[in-house]
Amino acid sequence: MKLLKILVVDDHALVREGLRQVLKGLDEQVEVLEAPHCTRAFELAALHADLDLVLLDYHLPDMNGLDALDVFGREHPELPIIMLSGSVNPQIMRQVLAKGAAGFITKSGLSNDLLAVLRLVLAGDVYVPPELFSDPSVPQPDESEAGKVAPQLTPRQEEVLHLLLDGRSNKDISRILQLSDETTKNHVTAILRGFGVQTRIQAVLAAPLYGYTKSAPSA
Template sequence: MKILVVDDHALVREGLRQVLKGLDEQVEVLEAPHCARAFELAALHPDLDLVLLDYHLPDMNGLEALGIFGKKHPELPIVMLSGSVNPQIMRQVLARGAAGFVTKAGMSDDLLSVLQRVLAGEVYVPAEVLAAPGTPALEGSHGRAPPQLTPRQEEVLYLLLDGRSNKDISEILQLADETTKSHVSGILRAFRVQTRVQAVLAASHYGYTKSAPSI
């Protein structure tokens, strides 16, 4: 398992390195003090499993960084870290494609629980966001009719909700890799999003769950 920690404080990075051993004693932790270095490391390590990204960084904020990660590494899950407990920021971060949002004031066990869920393919939405009245799961999705998906696209979507990779989906549905990519791209267009994580969030908003029909 390989995880990239992006934070401008060396003590925070070292603390997270120790905490992450709770996921796997052999976890390899890469460290970046700013986004520029984080993008370099992500390009050098295409086998990254997860990124822990601080919201406040010297060279750009978390929302900008998420946009760049989303374009360059759309399947890489990003969990945002912040000292702020602001539901509006949380909603913006999730809407931009983060797989989760964790406050630095939380306990280590809570962080590990969130990361385990994200690594299993889930999107973690904090209780503060769920409790906020009248909050759509994705910016701009409120009031829009559900997208019209083909039966095959729905099968692919349920597997995305289950955290399956494109390779897994191709094997399960007996599709060519390019065909699977085409269906995933069609789903992103239908939900008007750019990443798989955003598609999962949007699908949840429209009532899709992991309880898929038999495939």
């Protein structure tokens, strides 16, 4: 059984202890490192090059989540970061994901939901909270952004895109559309190229500007 190494960054000891207990529910053996602030988190990340994942609180005493993402992105670009927050703020969600976070989770969620997101991210995917596109408070695109010429996607690529908007992983997309994993990967790559972006999350954030909405085909 593979050993996972996860760094939990939160200034509340009880939250860190609670997350430590939840992380025991993963299917793999887990070693949990703890940091009460970003300074210590960066030290631990430098000392442990084999980190698999970071759970990062958005509100920390020495740095906010967006600034911390910048540092992790420069120093450890391949390390997936899941942002934690005590509030549901779609604008912050959008900013965090656009900065390169692999997911955003609220602390009010259920343990099983957190574990499902962790497994998704550890498998190499990104998690887009459903609140991002369902909450009416999410800022609408500027008029200057609206009306952009949509990328030329094939009908199959549009199906894949709708499933990406629904937060589906590549494995889910392959199963739902009965495609090979390689074919799904090729479609996702074509979608990224069409939107002129580099990551799945950037494509998900850009899609509404071109009129694409969250409407996945039936499984």
